[in-house]
Amino acid sequence: MTVLELDAVSKRFGGVVAVDGFSHRLEEGGLYAVIGPNGAGKTTIFNLITGIYQPTSGSIRFRGEDITGLPPFKIAQKGIARTFQNIRLFSHSSVLDNVRTACFRSSSYSILEGLFPTPRRFREERMLREKTLNLLEMVSLADRAEEKARNLPYGYQRRIEIARALAQEPKLLLLDEPAAGMNPDETRQLMDFIEHIHKTFKLTILLIEHHMELVMGLSQHIVVLDFGKTLASGTAEEIQSNPAVIEAYLGSGEEV
Amino acid sequence: MNMVLQQIINGISIGAVYALISVGYSLVYSILKFSNFAHGGVMMLGSYFGLLGLQYLGLPFPLAMALAIVGSGLLAVLNERVAYRPIRNRNSPLLYLLISSLGVSIFFENFTIVTIGPNFRTYPPVLPTDSLMFGGLSVGRLDIIIFVMAAVTLSLLTWLVYGTKIGNAIRATSYNMRVSRLMGINPDMIVALVFFLAGASAGLGGVLFGIKYTVWPQMGILTLKAFIAAVVGGLGSLPGAVVGALLLGTAETFAAAFVSSAFRDLFSFALMILIILVRPAGLFGKITEEKA
Numbered sequence: 301m302t303v304l305e306l307d308a309v310s311k312r313f314g315g316v317v318a319v320d321g322f323s324h325r326l327e328e329g330g331l332y333a334v335i336g337p338n339g340a341g342k343t344t345i346f347n348l349i350t351g352i353y354q355p356t357s358g359s360i361r362f363r364g365e366d367i368t369g370l371p372p373f374k375i376a377q378k379g380i381a382r383t384f385q386n387i388r389l390f391s392h393s394s395v396l397d398n399v400r401t402a403c404f405r406s407s408s409y410s411i412l413e414g415l416f417p418t419p420r421r422f423r424e425e426r427m428l429r430e431k432t433l434n435l436l437e438m439v440s441l442a443d444r445a446e447e448k449a450r451n452l453p454y455g456y457q458r459r460i461e462i463a464r465a466l467a468q469e470p471k472l473l474l475l476d477e478p479a480a481g482m483n484p485d486e487t488r489q490l491m492d493f494i495e496h497i498h499k500t501f502k503l504t505i506l507l508i509e510h511h512m513e514l515v516m517g518l519s520q521h522i523v524v525l526d527f528g529k530t531l532a533s534g535t536a537e538e539i540q541s542n543p544a545v546i547e548a549y550l551g552s553g554e555e556v
Numbered sequence: 557m558n559m560v561l562q563q564i565i566n567g568i569s570i571g572a573v574y575a576l577i578s579v580g581y582s583l584v585y586s587i588l589k590f591s592n593f594a595h596g597g598v599m600m601l602g603s604y605f606g607l608l609g610l611q612y613l614g615l616p617f618p619l620a621m622a623l624a625i626v627g628s629g630l631l632a633v634l635n636e637r638v639a640y641r642p643i644r645n646r647n648s649p650l651l652y653l654l655i656s657s658l659g660v661s662i663f664f665e666n667f668t669i670v671t672i673g674p675n676f677r678t679y680p681p682v683l684p685t686d687s688l689m690f691g692g693l694s695v696g697r698l699d700i701i702i703f704v705m706a707a708v709t710l711s712l713l714t715w716l717v718y719g720t721k722i723g724n725a726i727r728a729t730s731y732n733m734r735v736s737r738l739m740g741i742n743p744d745m746i747v748a749l750v751f752f753l754a755g756a757s758a759g760l761g762g763v764l765f766g767i768k769y770t771v772w773p774q775m776g777i778l779t780l781k782a783f784i785a786a787v788v789g790g791l792g793s794l795p796g797a798v799v800g801a802l803l804l805g806t807a808e809t810f811a812a813a814f815v816s817s818a819f820r821d822l823f824s825f826a827l828m829i830l831i832i833l834v835r836p837a838g839l840f841g842k843i844t845e846e847k848a
Contacts, residue, residue, distance in 0.1 A: 376740035
């Protein structure tokens with residue numbers, strides 16, 4: 301089943317064409333990567349998918365449904381979650397609250413019940429807490445649950461962001477440079493972790509990354525962007541041997 | 557000694573009413589980062605809603621109270637919808653929201669003068685006004701009832717904000733509206749909810765104030781005190797708003813009792829200014845907000 305289908309999506313900011321006729325199809329359960337030099341339009345594509353930007357032209361379909369032009373919260377509700385290149389946690393809140401916020405929709409009690417201490421409210425709040433702690437357990441942060449998010453080291457904050465995205469029970473997970481600022485050790489751990497959640501949650505994942513080892517090691521399919529246009533698309537081997545890519549991006553045969 | 561205790565009790569009672577109003581300033585500020593000066597008008601109309609229910613519709617007191625609470629809550633939502641949302645959607649500077657709220661405040665006041673009339677009105681005697689003796693202390697029964705009602709409302713509100721998923725969503729939206737919507741939280745829904753809660757508690761405050769004193773179209777100006785209480789507590793902080801309001805209420809009654817009632821506002825406001833000079837972000841405020 302096709303999870304996401306981008307059809308000739310373009311985004312212009314005044315005279316600048318950030319994304320130019322981008323088309324791509326993500327099949328269920330796949331792990332995809334978008335690579336390309338800085339300013340190639342990668343994050344813009346994420347912002348288009350999540351509804352932060354409206355495409356200038358083209359259409360975006362999610363699980364068969366046209367989501368072009370929907371507000372971000374509706375797109376999130378349909379099952380697309382993301383993390384950010386520059387971490388965006390609710391930094392003054394606890395780790396627990398950060399992740400719990402994203403569980404918002406897995407409990408159904410009403411706003412009125414929120415004002416009055418009904419048994420159902422207590423039950424559901426307990427359930428939300430359990431669920432949050434389980435997710436934190438999975439990213440090995442359960443013991444830091446009560447700490448303020450901003451007091452945790454950088455690598456941990458990334459894991460909070462991923463846990464927060466998973467809390468939304470997404471069908472599609474967008475990871476924007478998850479390995480940014482990580483050392484080789486942390487990066488390897490992250491790779492294992494991404495592989496793990498990909499299998500456990502049967503997720504479709506689309507990631508943006510500069511770290512070639514991670515991209516080549518994980519992704520089943522890679523898209524190379526340059527100046528808003530698709531330069532190449534294929535498996536890791538195909539990309540690595542594509543002359544256009546080597547010239548424009550990877551350099552002459554050497555690893556970047 | 558008894559005199560001092562007596563004044564503390566009086567101060568807490570009026571402070572609790574201020575608290576009902578100042579939490580509204582803080583709630584709205586925490587989400588939209590501006591001071592909603594139409595809040596006083598909502599409180600004033602809430603007071604009139606209660607009066608309307610009691611005197612003209614002949615409702616029993618609890619129903620009239622409910623009318624005032626729900627009515628002013630909805631009024632605040634309508635106020636946001638008509639006067640603030642279009643400005644928000646255009647991403648205009650926050651100053652425009654402030655100016656718009658001043659306009660709405662003037663509108664509410666004059667609308668009331670034209671339709672209901674400029675005179676002072678009093679609530680019928682719905683609550684007992686006699687005093688109870690505790691040891692050597694005489695405490696007005698009205699003051700106790702007002703305090704209990706305010707305290708229960710504030711507790712429910714605090715619990716909602718700090719102990720439920722809805723409060724979680726409100727706080728996430730106040731930290732970062734752009735990120736919280738990516739969690740599937742509808743920002744407009746949260747804004748409407750916050751205005752409803754702010755308006756509803758102001759409505760209750762208006763009714764209690766009306767019962768203790770009187771009702772008149774310019775009574776919204778009194779919420780200036782609640783606003784200052786919210787600033788002293790740390791604008792945007794719910795516990796801060798409550799503590800600031802209790803402090804102001806107590807300072808006021810002390811000044812009236814031990815200095816002179818003519819100097820009441822002078823003394824209490826001087827104290828507030830002093831606190832802000834020492835702690836510019838308020839008692840519970842964060843000094844600087846880190847940029848995400």
